[in-house]
Amino acid sequence: MKIAIFGGDGFVGWPTTLHLSDQGHEVHVLDNLSRRWIDAELGVQSLTPMDSIQERCRIWHDVTGRRIQFHLLDLAKEYERVKAWLGDVKPDVVIHFAEQRAAPYSMKTDRHKVYTVDNNIGATHNLLAALVETDIDAHVIHLGTMGVYGYSSVGAAIPEGYLDVKVQTLDGSMADQAILYPTKPGSVYHMTKSLDQILFQFYAQNDRLRITDLHQGIVWGTHxxxxxxxxxLINRFDYDGDYGTVLNRFLIQAAIGYPLTVHGTGGQTRAFIHIQDSVRCIELAMADAPKAGDRVRIFNQMTETHRVRDLAAMISRLTGAEVLNLPNPRKEAPENDLIVRNAQFLALGLNPTTLADGLLEEVVEVAKKYSYRIDRSRMPAVSAWTRDLADKVEHD
Ligand code: USQ
Incomplete structure (x- = not known):
């Protein structure tokens, strides 16, 4: 198949690109390299030394004989070029990773909020409008987030996107309805993914676009x-307070003798998935495309749930790292339970890689190998959700 990967230079985009190219597909990466510019803005770099995208593609060709084509293109800002490219190349599948993905970055200042909304919503809508205009019947696969649901399951499992409800009609009888699970985003970033869902719903219903939305948990691992x-060919690997995600951060912190930075009591329960499963899920979703006229297909792309303090305790046992409870810069429930359904991917053949599979040590090894690249001053999470929280974090 001919596959366009918008955002193919990022943390999930790059390994997905390689995985699909390895399977013999014709893969095109379209990216504005914004993630690399944000590194420059924040004054941080990936823990792993990352080559230019062009160099990565050249190495892949040397190693495998396969070609990945790179196109420098801004999905959110260059609508006409995007439309022309889609019209020329006519991909069978379009994978959309081209969004600003860090919650703390999206909450940093008003400018970062505006950028995240403009970029993420602009990118999604440009893609959908261009597909309609060019009359291309590509399967759109979007990387969404578990965070659209909020993180409390009121004792019930979170379903895969839709909630079956009963509503009382005017004559007093009860009618069944399936609605998008009510969103409860916890950051401007998560809010953009909630808004994306409405855009998808509209274009699937109005223009019969075939869309799969993957509600992914927190990715861990790197290889x-x-x-x-x-x-x-190494993947990028973030450790800083904005882009580093919790489990990878704890593993890196353990590797360099930095205390594990638990926000608050660490009672937050979250969904997790290993990067290898993440790319496999995209392959599985691709093989099971919705038909024109179907509602948006939504998968919960996660394999296990864990409480932050349990993860810290586990890594502390494994490595001897010290655990530090810090004031939480985020406005989030200090404690929550989380039960999530993921039956669709399991039914399609996903065989989950769990924390128990010994890959935690691999991450620590990678972190130790490149520890000379770490700037410890970039470790603290300082982007706060409100001014009050900013004061607390600063005065700690
Ligand atoms: N946390 C800590 N200590 C840290 C970092 C984070 O206790 O040093 C806590 C946070 O307060 C939060 C939890 O760990 O309660 C998760 O934080 P995170 O940074 O690992 O994850 P999050 O901000 O939710 O975002 C990440 C990705 C995002 C993706 C999302 C999936 O950056 O792109 O959509 O995970 S999910 O969380 O399921 O919505």
Whole structure:
């Protein structure tokens, strides 16, 4: 198949690109390289040394004989170029990763809020409008987030996107209705993914676009089967307070003797998935495309749930790292339970890689190998959700 990967230079985008190219698909990466610019803005770098996208594609060709084509294109800002490219190339599948993905970055200042909304909503809507205009019947696969649901399951499992409800009609009888699960985003970033859902719903219903939305949990790990094949194919790996995600951060902190930075009591329960499963899920979703006229297909892309303090305790046992409870810069429930359905991917053949599979040590090893690249001053999470929280974090 001919696959366009918008955002193919990012943390999930790059290993997905390699995975799908490895399977013999014709893969095109379209990216504005914004993630690299944000590194420059924040004054941080990936823990792993990352080559340019062009160099990565060259190495992949040397190693496998396969070609990945890179196109420098801004999905949110260059509508006409996007439309022309889609019209020329006519991909069978369009994978959309081209969004600003860090909640703390999206809450940093008003400018970061505006950028995140403009970029994420602009990118999604440009893609959908261009597909309609060019009359291309591509399967759109979007990387969404578990965070659209909020994190409290009121004792019931979170379903895969839709909630079956009963509503009372005017004559007093009860009617069945399936509605999008009510969103409760916890950051401007998560809010953009909630808004994306409405855009998808509209275009699936109005223009019969075929859309799959993957509600992904927190990704951990760094290597996949393909990124392991050559030192220069290595994936990016973030540790800083804005882009580093919790489990990877704890593993990196353990590797360099930095205390594990638990926000508050660490009572937050979240959904997790290993990067290898993340790319496999995209392959599975691709093979099971919705038909024109179907409602948006929504998968919960996660394999297990964990409480933050339990993860810290586990890593502390494994490595001897000290655990530090810090004031939480985020406005979020200090304690929550979370039960999530993920039956669709399991039914399609996903065989989950769990924390128990020994890959935690691999992440610590990678972190130790590149620890000389870490700037410890970039470790604290300082982007606060409100001014009050900013004061608390600052005065700690
Ligand atoms: N946390 C800590 N200590 C840290 C970092 C985070 O206790 O050093 C806590 C946070 O307060 C939060 C939880 O860990 O309660 C998760 O934080 P995170 O940064 O790992 O994850 P999050 O901000 O939710 O975002 C990440 C990705 C995002 C993706 C999302 C999936 O950056 O792109 O959509 O995970 S989910 O969380 O399921 O919505």
């Amino acid at each position: 996949t089967e393909q990124t392991r094949r050559h030192e220069q």
